[in-house]
Amino acid sequence: MSESNSNSSLTRRNLIKGAAIGAVASGITTLTSNESVAQQSYEAIVIGTGFGGSIAALALNAQNKKVLLIERGTFWVTPETLGKPPASAVPPLTKWAADHNMRVQYWPRPDHALGLMDLLDNRYHRGNPYGLHNYRTFRQAHVLTASGVGGGSLIYSNVNLRAKDAVLQRIGLTGIDYNRAERFMEAYRGKLSAVVTKIPLPPGVAPEQLGEKDYLLLDRSRALRDAAAIVAPQLGVAMPWSPIKLSVTEYVHVVGSESDATHTFCERQGRCMIGCLPQARHTLNKTLYKFILSKNTSVTLTPESEVRTIKRVGDAYEVTYLDRRGDNFFGQPVTVRAPQVFLASGVLGTTEILLRSRDAGGLQLSGELGRGFSTNGDFGALAVGTKRTDGSKMTVYPTRGPINTCDVRLEINGKHFTVEDCGIPSMFARVVRTGLDDRKMLLTLANPAVFANGPALQFGKRDPHQTEAEMIDDVFFFNVMGEDDASGKFTLNGNELDLNWDQPIGNHPVFAQIEDILRGLSQAMGGTYTPLPTWDGLPFVFDPKTLIVTHPLGGCRIGPTMANGVVNEFGEVYDGSKKSTDPKAVHPGLYIVDGSVIPGALAANPTLTISAQALKAVERAVAPLPNL
Numbered sequence: 001m002s003e004s005n006s007n008s009s010l011t012r013r014n015l016i017k018g019a020a021i022g023a024v025a026s027g028i029t030t031l032t033s034n035e036s037v038a039q040q041s042y043e044a045i046v047i048g049t050g051f052g053g054s055i056a057a058l059a060l061n062a063q064n065k066k067v068l069l070i071e072r073g074t075f076w077v078t079p080e081t082l083g084k085p086p087a088s089a090v091p092p093l094t095k096w097a098a099d100h101n102m103r104v105q106y107w108p109r110p111d112h113a114l115g116l117m118d119l120l121d122n123r124y125h126r127g128n129p130y131g132l133h134n135y136r137t138f139r140q141a142h143v144l145t146a147s148g149v150g151g152g153s154l155i156y157s158n159v160n161l162r163a164k165d166a167v168l169q170r171i172g173l174t175g176i177d178y179n180r181a182e183r184f185m186e187a188y189r190g191k192l193s194a195v196v197t198k199i200p201l202p203p204g205v206a207p208e209q210l211g212e213k214d215y216l217l218l219d220r221s222r223a224l225r226d227a228a229a230i231v232a233p234q235l236g237v238a239m240p241w242s243p244i245k246l247s248v249t250e251y252v253h254v255v256g257s258e259s260d261a262t263h264t265f266c267e268r269q270g271r272c273m274i275g276c277l278p279q280a281r282h283t284l285n286k287t288l289y290k291f292i293l294s295k296n297t298s299v300t301l302t303p304e305s306e307v308r309t310i311k312r313v314g315d316a317y318e319v320t321y322l323d324r325r326g327d328n329f330f331g332q333p334v335t336v337r338a339p340q341v342f343l344a345s346g347v348l349g350t351t352e353i354l355l356r357s358r359d360a361g362g363l364q365l366s367g368e369l370g371r372g373f374s375t376n377g378d379f380g381a382l383a384v385g386t387k388r389t390d391g392s393k394m395t396v397y398p399t400r401g402p403i404n405t406c407d408v409r410l411e412i413n414g415k416h417f418t419v420e421d422c423g424i425p426s427m428f429a430r431v432v433r434t435g436l437d438d439r440k441m442l443l444t445l446a447n448p449a450v451f452a453n454g455p456a457l458q459f460g461k462r463d464p465h466q467t468e469a470e471m472i473d474d475v476f477f478f479n480v481m482g483e484d485d486a487s488g489k490f491t492l493n494g495n496e497l498d499l500n501w502d503q504p505i506g507n508h509p510v511f512a513q514i515e516d517i518l519r520g521l522s523q524a525m526g527g528t529y530t531p532l533p534t535w536d537g538l539p540f541v542f543d544p545k546t547l548i549v550t551h552p553l554g555g556c557r558i559g560p561t562m563a564n565g566v567v568n569e570f571g572e573v574y575d576g577s578k579k580s581t582d583p584k585a586v587h588p589g590l591y592i593v594d595g596s597v598i599p600g601a602l603a604a605n606p607t608l609t610i611s612a613q614a615l616k617a618v619e620r621a622v623a624p625l626p627n628l
């Protein structure tokens with residue numbers, strides 16, 4: 001299990017050291033950690049490499065701009081290599097990062113106990129700024145995001161979904177071109193695929209038309225389809241079932257197809273959100289590598305660098321960040337300057353940077369900053385003990401297939417909902433089984449080492465021969481989205497972001513409606529509706545009705561003037577110093593292109609909408625992206 005590179009000899013699962021001293025090879029320029037770069041100037045600075053940041057970087061790069069791309073996290077890749085590779089046995093991105101002395105970290109091991117340890121070890125937090133999963137525990141809601149080159153694409157479930165027109169209208173989001181956003185996904189990432197069957201279907205066969213061969217569907221995909229058909233007439237609404245368009249390579253029996261060219265494709269390993277070992281997911285680190293990093297461009301990437309503040313100086317901006325490369329945990333402060341700055345640090349990152357910049361006197365902003373946070377109506381729950389109508393066990397195998405494979409969309413009294421199946425990676429099977437059998441045992445999770453190695457492990461493993469897949473083979477996991485009223489408010493508590501609501505968000509009617517829908521679907525599956533422990537509450541751990549939000553939105557939302565928004569419809573940041581004279585005045589060249597601008601719940605997975613909005617903003621600020 002060990003591997004060395006030219007700089008250091010480290011265990012493979014550790015990391016490749018990123019001192020980056022003087023490492024300037026062909027292609028991209030890298031800043032050195034100890035170099036003084038204060039006041040270095042660029043034509044544009046992009047902060048964050050998620051969906052919005054990648055779109056901004058691609059557009060700026062296409063115009064040959066001198067750009068600094070600042071990313072808090074590092075590279076995350078698969079440790080596995082191809083048996084019969086198309087070219088080199090080492091994935092090019094891994095080699096490139098190592099050649100440039102950039103840190104490379106690996107997805108958790110497939111081994112369940114050690115994989116769980118990897119996952120916990122790799123969490124992002126103040127004590128581990130090189131981590132990946134950023135699980136923020138605000139009082140009423142826990143928010144999960146990613147930190148790394150590629151942003152949320154590293155841990156997301158690959159779903160491309162359009163919000164309904166009525167929802168976009170209700171929240172006042174205009175000019176969203178989903179066709180173009182889908183063209184972006186395919187032109188710059190890879191073909192969108194439906195992965196809803198156990199094996200890839202031959203060309204021309206649609207998963208909706210399998211008929212008697214629908215045993216080929218993944219069991220949980222079929223279970224959701226069949227349950228929706230039972231519940232729709234009970235609720236008196238349409239509940240159409242559809243395979244989802246995923247940013248995942250599916251195996252296709254055609255010469256020259258994506259899977260043929262790359263030798264990578266979805267192997268139904270059921271762990272998209274903790275890293276795809278066969279490299280089938282279209283993560284944005286691959287996009288950045290293919291279109292920017294591997295070419296001789298004037299874009300400079302500085303990973304492991306956290307932006308703290310932005311200050312307006314005349315018609316340009318000074319961005320100050322902490323460069324943590326080379327295990328410089330506390331970071332070296334660096335200040336750089338550009339006339340154009342694109343904030344793309346996600347809901348939490350961008351809101352925090354702007355709150356801090358405002359408080360430091362660097363930027364005058366709208367009084368709406370921090371308001372309008374939406375949970376997107378995110379809700380998770382289980383149907384436990386799924387059964388057929390004759391009472392026999394109905395297996396749904398949540399450990400197999402991509403995390404989300406299909407959806408059911410419905411409208412009740414004008415409000416929209418999306419219900420998706422959700423996979424449970426094998427490494428969580430014991431935790432889930434244990435929690436279902438005795439919730440109190442979950443308290444041992446306070447010490448993960450005790451949980452993984454101690455009595456909890458045996459407690460969950462009732463049959464010594466039971467596989468992880470069997471432990472939870474009759475547990476269906478629902479992933480639901482609805483419409484809340486975007487009433488959360490971010491503030492800075494000292495140096496830390498805080499999130500609160502005037503009224504408890506768990507009491508919002510959308511969640512009661514979702515629970516009603518899920519009770520019906522659980523019953524139709526012959527299972528028992530079972531909320532997550534966070535919703536039920538666990539003494540000393542979670543308050544009842546604590547939400548887990550994976551699709552955070554808002555905080556810097558779009559509004560027609562600065563009286564009701566932080567940015568205009570093109571992501572231009574309103575200039576608070578002109579509040580009384582010109583409520584539409586903007587800071588020239590300062591843009592937000594991430595999920596923080598979305599002005600309300602989408603009742604759908606948000607990246608297609610975030611990308612469409614970013615394309616709209618970037619087209620105005622820079623130029624349209626080529627080939628769309």
Ligand SMILES: Cc1cc2nc3c(=O)[nH]c(=O)nc-3n(C[C@H](O)[C@H](O)[C@H](O)COP(=O)(O)OP(=O)(O)OC[C@H]3O[C@@H](n4cnc5c(N)ncnc54)[C@H](O)[C@@H]3O)c2cc1C
Pocket residue numbers: 047048049050051052053070071072073144145146147148149150151152153155156157158159160161273305306307308344345346347348349350353404550551552593594595596605606607608610
């Ligand atoms: C488990 C999970 C599954 C999901 N599945 C889906 C799905 O299937 N489909 C879907 O549409 N959505 C999904 N999402 C949501 C999706 O990931 C986010 O909506 C999306 O990534 C947001 O994009 P963004 O451009 O706003 O920011 P992000 O993608 O979050 O990117 C922000 C980037 O900025 C960096 N950053 C933050 N602060 C700083 C700073 N101070 N300085 C420098 N860099 C900084 C971060 O490290 C990150 O790389 C999922 C989310 C999770 C957690």
Ligand code: SF4
Pocket residue numbers: 248265266267268269270271272273275276277278279280281401402403
């Ligand atoms: S199911 Fe497994 S193989 Fe398929 S995309 Fe997800 S992680 Fe990759």
